[in-house]
Amino acid sequence: MKASNSLWKPRLEGRMPPHLAAEIDVFENEIALKKQGKIDDKIFAETRLRRGSYGQRYDNGQRHDGIASRQLAYPSSDLTKGPSTLWDAPGMQRIKIPFGGLNATQLETLADLAEEYSDSIAHVTTRQDFQLHFVHIEDTPALMRRLAAAGITTREACGNTVRNVTACPIAGVCRTQSFDVTPYAKALAYFLLGHPDCQDFGRKFKVAFSGCRDEACGLAMLHDIGAVGVTRIENGVEKRGFEFYVGGGLGTVPQQAKRFSDFLPEEELLPTTQAIARVFARLGEKKNRNTARMKFVVSKLGIDEFRRVVAEERAQLPHDARWTDWLANVPHEQESPLKPPSLLQLNGNRTPAFDRWHASNVYEQRQSGYVTVTVTLPLGDITSDQLRALADIARKYVRETVRTTVEQNIVLRWVSAGDVPALYKELEAANLAEPGAGTVLDIVACPGTDTCKLGISSSRGLAAELRTRLAAREMEMDAVIRGLHIKISGCFNSCGQHHIADLGFYGVSRNKGGFAVPHFQVVLGGQWENNAGSYGLAIGAVPSKRIPETVDRITSRYLAEREVNEGFHAFIKRIGKAECKKMIEDLTAIPPHETDPDFYVDWADARKYSIGDLGVGECAGEVVTAIEFALTACEREAFEAQLQLEAGRTAEAADTAYAAMSHAALALLKHKLTIHSDDPEKVAGGFREHFYDTQLFFDPFAGGKFAQYFFQAHERRGGTYTEETAHQLIEETQLFIEAAHSCYGKMAAQPV
Amino acid sequence: MNDIEHVRVKIFAEAADFDPGEAIPIFHRWIQEGFGGHLLIDVADYRHVPAGPGVMLVAHEAHYALDNGKNRLGLLYDRRAPLDGDASAKFRQAWDAAWEACAQLEREPALSGKLKFAAGECEISINDRLLAPNTAGTFTTLRPALESLFDGVWGVGTYTLTREGEPRELFRVHARKNV
Numbered sequence: 001m002k003a004s005n006s007l008w009k010p011r012l013e014g015r016m017p018p019h020l021a022a023e024i025d026v027f028e029n030e031i032a033l034k035k036q037g038k039i040d041d042k043i044f045a046e047t048r049l050r051r052g053s054y055g056q057r058y059d060n061g062q063r064h065d066g067i068a069s070r071q072l073a074y075p076s077s078d079l080t081k082g083p084s085t086l087w088d089a090p091g092m093q094r095i096k097i098p099f100g101g102l103n104a105t106q107l108e109t110l111a112d113l114a115e116e117y118s119d120s121i122a123h124v125t126t127r128q129d130f131q132l133h134f135v136h137i138e139d140t141p142a143l144m145r146r147l148a149a150a151g152i153t154t155r156e157a158c159g160n161t162v163r164n165v166t167a168c169p170i171a172g173v174c175r176t177q178s179f180d181v182t183p184y185a186k187a188l189a190y191f192l193l194g195h196p197d198c199q200d201f202g203r204k205f206k207v208a209f210s211g212c213r214d215e216a217c218g219l220a221m222l223h224d225i226g227a228v229g230v231t232r233i234e235n236g237v238e239k240r241g242f243e244f245y246v247g248g249g250l251g252t253v254p255q256q257a258k259r260f261s262d263f264l265p266e267e268e269l270l271p272t273t274q275a276i277a278r279v280f281a282r283l284g285e286k287k288n289r290n291t292a293r294m295k296f297v298v299s300k301l302g303i304d305e306f307r308r309v310v311a312e313e314r315a316q317l318p319h320d321a322r323w324t325d326w327l328a329n330v331p332h333e334q335e336s337p338l339k340p341p342s343l344l345q346l347n348g349n350r351t352p353a354f355d356r357w358h359a360s361n362v363y364e365q366r367q368s369g370y371v372t373v374t375v376t377l378p379l380g381d382i383t384s385d386q387l388r389a390l391a392d393i394a395r396k397y398v399r400e401t402v403r404t405t406v407e408q409n410i411v412l413r414w415v416s417a418g419d420v421p422a423l424y425k426e427l428e429a430a431n432l433a434e435p436g437a438g439t440v441l442d443i444v445a446c447p448g449t450d451t452c453k454l455g456i457s458s459s460r461g462l463a464a465e466l467r468t469r470l471a472a473r474e475m476e477m478d479a480v481i482r483g484l485h486i487k488i489s490g491c492f493n494s495c496g497q498h499h500i501a502d503l504g505f506y507g508v509s510r511n512k513g514g515f516a517v518p519h520f521q522v523v524l525g526g527q528w529e530n531n532a533g534s535y536g537l538a539i540g541a542v543p544s545k546r547i548p549e550t551v552d553r554i555t556s557r558y559l560a561e562r563e564v565n566e567g568f569h570a571f572i573k574r575i576g577k578a579e580c581k582k583m584i585e586d587l588t589a590i591p592p593h594e595t596d597p598d599f600y601v602d603w604a605d606a607r608k609y610s611i612g613d614l615g616v617g618e619c620a621g622e623v624v625t626a627i628e629f630a631l632t633a634c635e636r637e638a639f640e641a642q643l644q645l646e647a648g649r650t651a652e653a654a655d656t657a658y659a660a661m662s663h664a665a666l667a668l669l670k671h672k673l674t675i676h677s678d679d680p681e682k683v684a685g686g687f688r689e690h691f692y693d694t695q696l697f698f699d700p701f702a703g704g705k706f707a708q709y710f711f712q713a714h715e716r717r718g719g720t721y722t723e724e725t726a727h728q729l730i731e732e733t734q735l736f737i738e739a740a741h742s743c744y745g746k747m748a749a750q751p752v
Numbered sequence: 753m754n755d756i757e758h759v760r761v762k763i764f765a766e767a768a769d770f771d772p773g774e775a776i777p778i779f780h781r782w783i784q785e786g787f788g789g790h791l792l793i794d795v796a797d798y799r800h801v802p803a804g805p806g807v808m809l810v811a812h813e814a815h816y817a818l819d820n821g822k823n824r825l826g827l828l829y830d831r832r833a834p835l836d837g838d839a840s841a842k843f844r845q846a847w848d849a850a851w852e853a854c855a856q857l858e859r860e861p862a863l864s865g866k867l868k869f870a871a872g873e874c875e876i877s878i879n880d881r882l883l884a885p886n887t888a889g890t891f892t893t894l895r896p897a898l899e900s901l902f903d904g905v906w907g908v909g910t911y912t913l914t915r916e917g918e919p920r921e922l923f924r925v926h927a928r929k930n931v
């Protein structure tokens with residue numbers, strides 16, 4: 001903790017907006033009360049989450065160091081900041097940046113905070129936030145005051161709240177936009193911040209804006225609310241509004257948003273969203289967080305009924321002047337350039353490095369003579385020194401018009417085109433001129449096992465490895481490969497957005513001979529374009545150490561066999577999932593531990609891999625157990641369901657997916673009880689008794705969620721499935737089988 | 753100015769013929785063996801960030817990093833928890849802790865002959881802008897404590913201290929033994 005913490009409040013007096021200052025005072029008091037044991041753990045946890053202070057890996061005081069699970073003996077070991085969360089354990093501070101908009105002072109503030117309270121690294125997230133890691137809870141009020149003095153709040157950055165409102169980072173300068181959605185994103189973000197109607201949600205609530213339908217920048221389709229700017233002519237006058245989507249989301253089982261309205265007029269944006277928030281607070285699940293996102297309300301009611309309920313709620317809302325009073329300012333909210341427009345003249349300034357950077361990182365704005373420059377941040381990370389250099393650049397070349405992106409980069413908007421060579425030199429001096437923005441090198445990865453409590457495999461370790469290997473070959477890389485997107489999540493929760501990548505990966509684990517082995521599921525068929533137009537499905541789990549080879553194999557095949565102008569998504573669709581799976585089949589094999597122990601260690605790690613405290617069980621030495629065979633067969637069945645779905649045989653696909661789940665449950669029952677009936681009713685009953693009621697199947701964080709998938713599918717078997725619901729069932733089946741693998745891992749780790 | 757905290761000491765690498773990634777298994781082993789009796793938490797790999805913190809051993813009292821900040825590789829001891837005594841005692845404790853780690857790294861068989869730390873050059877900074885802004889005034893105030901450290905370890909009148917960096921940066925002093 002910082003000795004200067006208490007000095008910041010008087011130092012910043014008068015420089016913080018009063019309401020933010022008051023809120024931080026309250027939070028500081030809550031920290032003091034918690035320290036005195038006067039606040040319940042659960043309540044304090046949600047309180048700090050609503051201030052953006054999140055838990056971090058090992059904060060329960062336990063860490064497997066590769067040999068054994070050991071206690072981390074923090075000084076205040078009896079003090080907690082939430083259930084099983086130790087007071088002195090480092091945490092993560094998320095910092096909300098509405099629509100990613102930042103100025104130079106804010107960049108400097110983030111630089112100082114990263115240095116003083118974290119590890120000199122600020123991390124840009126896939127939702128345009130910043131995150132600082134290894135922060136002590138008692139430092140957070142000082143940190144928040146310094147942010148407040150720079151006009152930033154961390155309020156509702158985490159917890160069951162309206163999270164950061166995101167928007168296309170090139171809104172306003174984009175060549176394909178209908179109009180600049182920035183003022184709308186800003187108005188909605190601040191209207192919903194702390195709004196009384198948004199304080200009683202069962203889960204988080206995410207909003208995104210996009211200026212057009214076809215590009216991916218806003219990712220509107222994967223949010224609880226996605227607003228795509230559109231215009232229409234009414235009585236000869238152009239009117240602004242939004243194609244309005246609800247109930248999208250990634251998470252464990254992704255769901256495409258449903259169209260709520262073809263045209264929601266701009267003046268209806270705030271009140272309709274408020275009405276939706278009320279409906280979500282009223283009808284959303286509160287007890288079971290696994291079914292508490294808005295997508296479940298929309299699914300349950302159906303979009304037509306959802307629309308009706310919202311309209312009813314909207315009609316009852318008391319009028320609020322704030323709904324529309326900001327609209328008059330929209331025309332004045334436009335950014336302006338610092339310098340006059342100019343033409344890019346390259347007299348003698350060209351180098352191969354500049355050309356490569358220019359090709360990928362410079363975007364010609366709709367305003368002629370101006371460009372937007374992307375600063376590529378490897379894995380979303382930027383140092384304090386770099387943030388300060390960027391602040392200087394933002395003052396020198398643009399009017400501090402800086403934004404973070406969902407691809408974990410930063411853009412400088414309104415660069416006068418003629419300044420590009422000089423700007424490049426300054427970025428280069430700050431080590432910020434890395435090329436490859438938006439290309440296959442620009443890999444998105446969630447924090448994974450580095451810092452996330454739920455991480456299963458090292459997403460960042462894998463991303464760093466892939467970046468290094470791909471960068472080495474970048475010069476000779478074909479343009480179609482360069483244009484692919486790779487996204488990696490450390491677990492099924494998809495914070496790395498693996499469902500919408502050309503090549504997506506999410507972390508899972510497998511067991512071999514009593515050892516745990518880090519793996520990634522390979523997800524194909526996702527689409528980044530069209531605002532995340534389609535979601536991919538997993539085709540098989542490959543050991544982490546073989547993922548680079550997997551990428552090479554799939555991309556080489558694409559390069560060799562693509563038809564003229566055939567995109568990757570279309571290519572995968574054409575060759576089919578069966579062929580894709582065949583392509584990686586041999587890569588799924590795990591060499592025995594004694595032959596290649598490297599497979600049993602994750603990327604950027606040196607410890608023998610483990611999930612939680614899983615060590616070498618009594619069964620070490622066994623080659624393949626019957627349950628391992630059985631679960632592998634279930635994976636094959638789940639894949640078979642994908643093929644049936646691909647062929648349009650929806651009902652069959654749903655039946656096969658259910659059968660795969662039932663067989664996985666049976667495999668566990670047989671492993672535990674030696675013999676068991678394979679009658680579906682008895683399997684479901686036996687599974688409930690021995691694995692659900694005993695919580696043996698429970699995931700440490702998701703609880704009984706995956707078992708519920710099985711019970712629901714069991715209830716629904718033989719029923720009608722649409723293509724979308726069958727797709728979901730297959731996704732759930734894969735997760736259920738993953739959970740069965742983990743459950744077996746847990747059982748194997750216990751002496752038999 | 754005895755209330756300074758969060759002293760950072762960076763001992764530069766004089767010779768480094770290795771990928772800092774080689775420190776990852778070493779730091780993990782230090783955690784397993786409880787190096788120095790410290791509360792060591794985890795290893796963070798930032799090699800992908802140019803001129804960044806490199807490979808970091810995250811700990812409760814102080815982080816240790818094979819840091820490449822300002823494009824100069826060195827061992828950075830980054831104190832987090834309070835230290836005892838006056839400013840000169842705090843500098844001395846941080847210095848000793850940094851050298852404890854440097855000596856251990858030099859002894860590591862995997863780095864044998866590949867890594868040597870400079871005995872006559874280092875940087876000391878204070879990771880707290882409010883208590884120690886990067887100004888001439890801070891330098892004047894802290895110079896006696898810094899001199900007390902370097903008089904002791906290098907000898908009176910044998911070195912030069914220079915304040916470095918711009919006002920936005922941490923208070924930072926470069927120390928070099930005169931040749």
Ligand code: SF4
Nearest residue numbers: 446452455490491495
């Ligand atoms: S995807 Fe999983 S590992 Fe990655 S940040 Fe989300 S919860 Fe953590």
